[in-house]
Amino acid sequence: MTGMSDAPAELVRYAVADAVATITLDSQHNRNALSRQLVAELFAHLEAAEADDAVRVVLIRAEGRVFCSGADLTEASAEGMEVGARRIVDLQRLVVTLSKPVVTRLHGAVRAGGIGIVAASDIAIAADEATFALTEVKLGLAAAIISLTVHHRMNPRAAALTTLGGEVFGGRDAAAYGLVTTAVPGDELDAEVARVCASLATGAPQGLRESKRILNRDLVARIDAHGEELAALSARLFASDEAREAMAAFLSRKR
Secondary structure, three states: OEOOOOOOOOOEEEEEEOOEEEEEEOOHHHOOOEOHHHHHHHHHHHHHHHHOOOOOEEEEEEOOOEEEOOEEHHHHOOOOOHHHHHHHHHHHHHHHHOOOOEEEEEOOEEEOOHHHHHHHOOEEEEEOOOEEEOHHHHHOOOOOOOHHHHHHHOOHHHHHHHHHHOOOEEHHHHHHHOOOOEEEOHHHHHHHHHHHHHHHOOOOHHHHHHHHHHHHHHHHHHHHHHHHHHHHHHHHHHHOHHHHHHHHHHHHHHO
């Protein structure tokens, strides 16, 4: 999680080549935090990929050392969070229900809410050097809204260890825990991502759509059943005195 200001005009870039829509998070001033602007642009690009018949596969990647640092705490500490929490629930649902497979390329740090994007994606490929942490517990929060997808992917023992501990773990552990599909040496990451995307792109649109619907049926039901409740819980925790004090202390250390 992080929080800084002075955002550039565009935080998420979009390009299509060889049937792959590449969506690049490029909000390096706040370590690709899930600000309102970044989430809105990510939504728009996912919807554009869904509507483009030339696209068979969606790849989400990031510039900078951090894939995503989680919630933008400057926004979280300035106003109520329920609308933002619901938007992250909706973002995860959009990734899960997109008719085209979504791949995430994970080269660096992934924290807190950013792990929800990873868990919502169909295939996640991490560098061994990538790091992950569900840091919410350190700030008096809980990994509430992202538990919808994270707990669907991770085995229960790993989910308990990482959620309650809040400690950093690496790419290989993320693969062993079920959070990512595979982890490879950093210098092999781009080749592996390209190989997987090219393989997925050979699928017929109907086959991809219906196969993904079958694979994610239980996850969609989970999101629909519990999303509203967990968004409300997340908002209550962000608004609590304990969390506000912890977030203020965190932000003061970052200045």
